Amino acid sequence: MRIIVPIKQVPETTNVKMDPETGTMLRSGLASIINPLDLNSLEAALQLKEQMQQRQQNQQNKDDDHEVIAISMGPKNAHYALKEAIAMGCDRAFLLSDRKFSGADTWATAYVLTQAIKKIGDFDLIVCGERASDGDTGQVGPGIAAFLGLPLATYVSRAQMIAEDVVQIERLVEDGTEILRTPTPAVLTVLKEAGYPRFPTLKQKLAAEEVEIPTWGPDELEADAEKIGLKGSPTRVVKIDKPQVGRKAELVAGRDKADQDNAVQRVVDFLKERNLL
């Protein structure tokens, strides 16, 4: 069994500082991390692989090869993210990096990742994080499925192999949970629930350092120059603004014991004024 996990290296954006003048992100000193949901997709993929290994041991089959491969499109330093994926337990990794890939929107990104998947060859599953924390689009995983014309399940909270070539999926939607099944190959995009990420041991981290991560550019991927980078992207950024937030709260002190009762009374009066009780 072969599972391919496309991952993204992202800036750590939970405490990001913005330039108040220009509305752009202050990147200096910003750590790069694996997109958080990609840790869940890596975990889900590793668990699926382990499940298949277990299954075949029980059936005393001759061991097929099972592997999880991480791929990432990004700058050269995105190989750190791939090393981390190897340390978690991925068997191989490929970095898709070239200046010509830059400026890609989700269309051009999904195209490059798909070319890499085609180059790797046969696979059973593609497992993606539901979205990346920086772009927040959630469009690349479905995009890969669309390029490959494969069955797709998004918002997956649980996946398990129920036969050599059938995966069963729980998909969380607005009004409930869908239980789906599909023959492989297929594409899944997973939520946090799909697997709590394991921490690599120091030994695994050191071993990952030794693993060579090949870099593929447009030539290796036989990529159409008209479909990569900014040139291949249907969308363009017109402008970037600072988000407008506005309402000024009436602030009431409620720290000291005496203040607490006043504050609570003020909230109750306020809710009554607005007919909310």
Add this chain to the structure above:
Amino acid sequence: MSIAIDKSEWKDVWTLAEFNHGKMHGVSFELLAWGRDLADDRGCKLCSVVLTDEIGDAELNQLFAHGADMIYVVTHPALKNFITEMNAKVVRKLVEDLKPEVFLAAATTTGRTVMPYVAIQTRAGLTADCTGLAIDPETGELHQTRPAIGGNIMATIKTPDARPQMATVRPKSKKPLTADESRSGDVVRVEMPEEFFVTKMTMDTFIANDLNEIPVEEADIVVSGGAGVGNLGNFALLEDLADVLGGTVGVSRVPVDQGWRPYIKQVGMSGKTIAPKLYIACGISGTVHHIVGMQTSETIVAINTDPEAKIFQVADLGVVGDLTKLLPKLTAKIKEEKERMAL
């Protein structure tokens, strides 16, 4: 972009209605409110697209009443369930045959799945999770505004050369138009090849959410907790307040990361966008990530120990203090008040 297409062939504004389990989802009407403005600016028709197993005239007329000029309907028993391959094939065929200039869907699990699949296959431009849409008066292009980088910026995106210009739109980011029952229009039923409805993926079961529990996006009153709640046990204080107010409990991202509450309760950029009558934010600092998910609430009350917390900038009333001390008192006081009002 490299693809040269004749943009003049692409006309009209489309919305993807969400109709399932015999019910028209309210977001279908929100999309029509967005689409109405765009269609009027472009001087074109506003068309709604419905894919379902069966639908009656009464439901279709609701789409006209809320702004549609025309409806494309595809019905098939298999469309009872949403299966990406199937829905994407049908939508792709409609797009390629009928060539809409603008195509909007809701940023729901359905819209955010079918739209990227179709956009890739039709080489269209697609912008996710928009909170603002406008026609650029000079070029006639669609300008799509969305939060990005954890909500720290608002990016405006356009699709200069490709068509259609596709977008998913955050639910609850616009109110539906007032229904005008006198409006009507053409219903076009489109037949699709039978092989479109044969899928590899199949649905075994659907487990509906507990209906006794109000989904956070549908509740009128939401009491929400963040990192400042501190631990799982303290959520009981929020539950008590929500109970006495007749509301439900939501969360920001940290409690989900901590496993205190499930993802479906998350309010914010990677969770739900909500617009309740009353939002009470407890121990939530107010990252932009969270604020984009709740800022259109009618009334916002915030409780936080930090007087500088950003949440106070979007609140109508703020209390600086410890929620573990304040919430029990508040719950008791409201209970008392409600009992008095009931007499």
